[in-house]
Amino acid sequence: MDAIVKNFPQTNRDSDRPSQQEAEEAVRVLLRWAGENPTREGLIETPARVVKSYRELFAGYDMAPEDVLGRTFEEVAGYDDMVLVKDIPFFSHCEHHVVPIIGKAHVAYMPDGRVLGLSKIARVVEIYGRRLQTQETMTAQIARAIDDTLNPRGVAVMIEAEHMCMAMRGVQKQGSTTLTTTFTGTFKTEPADQARFMTMVRSR
Ligand SMILES: Nc1nc2c(ncn2[C@@H]2O[C@H](COP(=O)(O)OP(=O)(O)OP(=O)(O)O)[C@@H](O)[C@H]2O)c(=O)[nH]1
Ligand SMILES: [Zn+2]
Structure with a gap:
């Protein structure tokens, strides 16, 4: 187990991630669960937008605090x-x-x-x-x-x-x-x- 995963157990390695296609399919399922029709025009691009925004909203899994806190001043x-x-x-x-x-x-x-x-x-x-x-x-x-x-x-x-x-x-x-x-x-x-x-x- 590498240091990042040990110290920050929530951190997911890229190899554990689903493909973009799988993530988009999951969004389509949730849209249907909400009562929507994911094939209507306004929603065609939505799964791609949602998975892109997830990478931004959850970008903290790709960052380690010790990287930003490493530089100090005396x-x-x-x-x-x-x-x-x-x-x-x-x-x-x-x-x-x-x-x-x-x-x-x-x-x-x-x-x-x-x-x-x-x-x-x-x-x-x-x-x-x-x-x-x-x-x-x-x-x-x-x-x-x-x-x-x-x-x-x-x-x-x-x-x-x-x-x-x-x-x-x-x-x-x-x-x-x-x-x-x-x-x-x-x-x-x-x-x-x-x-x-x-x-x-x-x-x-
Ligand atoms: N301690 C704590 N609780 C949280 C936080 N964010 C959300 N919660 C609570 O997590 C609890 C989950 O309760 P559950 O009974 O399992 O789920 P639920 O049926 O959706 O609960 P309700 O929100 O009461 O409808 C809720 O009481 C939420 O208010 C947090 O940051 N800290
Ligand atoms: Zn909550």
């Missing part, structure tokens, strides 16, 4: 306080219904000599967002990826999101927000650091 004039990137918007899909999750991630860490390029934090959110998810898993995965690659003194991740599977179907509650947090290191052991993270996330 020259920060001794800066060793919290770095927080907040309000990172993301779209994901819930693994139960394959329906969108729409939310924002707030990600902070306490550097230990090294810092990350700021865009790399947003890229990690992208990688995990573009997979089938539960919000809890995604929150923990972002924290763990930064912890493992940067070895900071602590990581704090908060995600706030609306689950369309709760809004458009099922219980049909629009506008409810789910909040999840993962704290490691100093954010876990020092209540003051955790409180400062919360205050900074909430400040406008």
Whole structure:
């Protein structure tokens, strides 16, 4: 088993993937399941468009967080306080219904000599967002990826999101927000650091 599959068990190798033709046929079956006629003019190209958009919406299976987190900087004039990137918007899909999750991630860490390029934090959110998810898993995965690659003194991740599977179907509650947090290191052991993270996330 290669390292990527071991560390990121959701990651599917190309050899496990069905052919484009098989994927398009599956879309035709679902269109028929929904009550449609996939041979009508407006739907002829739809299976090809859907499978193409799946590669984009689920592009996170082809990316590994350690690739984007590998590059770090040490020259920060001794800066060793919290770095927080907040309000990172993301779209994901819930693994139960394959329906969108729409939310924002707030990600902070306490550097230990090294810092990350700021865009790399947003890229990690992208990688995990573009997979089938539960919000809890995604929150923990972002924290763990930064912890493992940067070895900071602590990581704090908060995600706030609306689950369309709760809004458009099922219980049909629009506008409810789910909040999840993962704290490691100093954010876990020092209540003051955790409180400062919360205050900074909430400040406008
Ligand atoms: N914990 C957690 N649950 C989620 C997430 N996304 C969706 N769910 C829930 O997953 C559950 C799946 O429940 P099931 O009873 O197996 O499926 P269901 O019959 O479609 O459930 P309903 O949504 O209640 O109609 C639902 O309660 C969803 O709200 C998530 O990110 N985290
Ligand atoms: Zn769902």
